[in-house]
Amino acid sequence: MSTTTQDQDDLAYNVFAKACPSRDTLEHVTGRWGGLTLGALHEGSLRFNELRRRVDGVSEKMLSQTLHALERDGLVHREAQPTNPPRVDYELTPLGHQVAERLLALIHCVEGAMDDVLVARARYDETRGAL
Amino acid sequence: MSTTTQDQDDLAYNVFAKACPSRDTLEHVTGRWGGLTLGALHEGSLRFNELRRRVDGVSEKMLSQTLHALERDGLVHREAQPTNPPRVDYELTPLGHQVAERLLALIHCVEGAMDDVLVARARYDETRGAL
DNA sequence: CAGCATCCAGCTTGATACTG
DNA sequence: CAGTATCAAGCTGGATGCTG
Numbered sequence: 001m002s003t004t005t006q007d008q009d010d011l012a013y014n015v016f017a018k019a020c021p022s023r024d025t026l027e028h029v030t031g032r033w034g035g036l037t038l039g040a041l042h043e044g045s046l047r048f049n050e051l052r053r054r055v056d057g058v059s060e061k062m063l064s065q066t067l068h069a070l071e072r073d074g075l076v077h078r079e080a081q082p083t084n085p086p087r088v089d090y091e092l093t094p095l096g097h098q099v100a101e102r103l104l105a106l107i108h109c110v111e112g113a114m115d116d117v118l119v120a121r122a123r124y125d126e127t128r129g130a131l
Numbered sequence: 132m133s134t135t136t137q138d139q140d141d142l143a144y145n146v147f148a149k150a151c152p153s154r155d156t157l158e159h160v161t162g163r164w165g166g167l168t169l170g171a172l173h174e175g176s177l178r179f180n181e182l183r184r185r186v187d188g189v190s191e192k193m194l195s196q197t198l199h200a201l202e203r204d205g206l207v208h209r210e211a212q213p214t215n216p217p218r219v220d221y222e223l224t225p226l227g228h229q230v231a232e233r234l235l236a237l238i239h240c241v242e243g244a245m246d247d248v249l250v251a252r253a254r255y256d257e258t259r260g261a262l
Numbered sequence: 263c264a265g266c267a268t269c270c271a272g273c274t275t276g277a278t279a280c281t282g
Numbered sequence: 283c284a285g286t287a288t289c290a291a292g293c294t295g296g297a298t299g300c301t302g
Contacts, residue, residue, distance in 0.1 A: 013245040015238055016167060018188035021249065022242045029241060030161035032294090036147060048264055057149040059296055064265060074251025085263045086302080095244055095251075102240045106233035110160060111144040111153045113226055118152065120205025120226075163274095179284055190276055195285060216283045217282080 025073050033058050033066040035103055038092065041076065042100040045091035075099055156204050164189050164197040166234055169223065172207065173231040176222035206230055 013022040028034045033055065040046060040054040052063055067090060070076040075096035079089045092100055110117075144153040159165045164186065171177060171185040183194055198221060201207040206227035210220045223231055241248075 013242040015242060016170065016185065016187055022245050025245065025248050026166070026238060026241050027163065029237070030166060032158070035157070035161060039147065054147070056147055060265075061267095061297090062295060065295090072252050072255040073248045074255075075248075080264090084302090086265090088264060095247055098244065099237070099240055102233070102237040106160070106230070106237055107146055107157060109230055109233045110157050111146060113229065114144040114153050114156065116226055117156050117204045117206075121203050124203040124205075191285075192277090192287095193275070211284090215282095217285085219284060 028066075028069040028073055029075070029099055029103065031066070033062050034070060035107070037063070037066050037070065038075065038096065038100040038103055039107060041090060041092045042097065042104060045079075045089045048088055048090070051090060070096070159197075159200045159204055160206070160230055160234060162197070164193050165201060166238070168194070168197050168201065169206065169227065169231040169234055170238060172221060172223045173228065173235060176210075176220045179219055179221070182221060201227070 014020050015023045015026055017023070029038065036055045036058070037051065040051060046054065048063070048067075051067075052058060052060065055063065058066075067076060067078070071078050074093055077091050077093050077096075079091070081087045081089075145151050146154045146157055148154070160169065167186045167189070168182065171182055177185065179194070179198075182198075183189060183191065186194065189197075198207060198209070202209050205224055208222050208224050208227075210222065212218045212220075
């Protein structure tokens with residue numbers, strides 16, 4: 001496994017490969033709601049509906065689905081208390097924090113670059129938008 | 132703009148808000164093909180079809196679309212030479228490199244954690260998969 | 263409160279064919 | 283080579299209604 005590989009990567013897992021499971025996880029993490037969910041949980045554990053309010057625009061279904069995916073991947077821990085009314089807290093696992101930190105770095109990078117992005121968009125639209 | 136904000140962020144742009152343009156850019160970056168495209172271009176400029184081979188599974192249409200979005204956001208520079216046959220090179224802008232670096236950090240973090248993720252999945256499926 | 267099941271509209275995507 | 287145009291299919295995601 002050393003002579004025929006592309007120079008992409010030497011790791012055992014390679015997102016660039018279509019069939020690599022890491023691509024799935026990356027999509028859970030970077031997906032529409034995954035990233036925001038991890039970001040919200042990075043500051044501390046939250047209950048289901050708290051999370052729902054925090055992540056502006058997410059539906060019950062999507063949040064539930066996202067949470068399951070992240071829990072399955074071992075990034076989020078679900079703590080259910082058999083009380084009445086039920087109370088369920090979600091929090092990041094250590095692994096989840098690792099990932100969330102990188103993700104937040106990316107998010108802040110993008111947020112910080114938005115002024116430039118907006119300028120670039122305006123220029124692009126001006127040049128090509130007309131045609 | 133200091134007393135009424137949620138404690139989410141003090142920045143001008145906030146991905147957590149549904150209507151913030153940064154969410155769009157983040158989605159271009161983390162989207163299904165955006166991330167892989169940025170990752171591929173981070174190592175150097177590539178032509179359209181080189182990119183297509185590099186990003187396993189992307190269709191002509193999706194790559195084209197992705198490239199346009201990234202170019203519009205000012206993350207990718209498109210260099211077309213009016214030769215015959217045509218030759219077009221794509222490369223990251225300085226801003227694109229900034230973003231790509233954070234993204235790669237995330238990708239490598241996820242790739243490196245895949246063993247743990249797979250274990251977590253197995254446990255999850257074992258516990259709940261049966262029901 | 264926490265969540266699942268279902269239905270359905272609409273957006274995303276991939277195949278295919280065509281252009282410069 | 284480097285794309286664009288078009289169309290059908292499939293997945294995504296929201297609304298609703300119900301359970302424990």
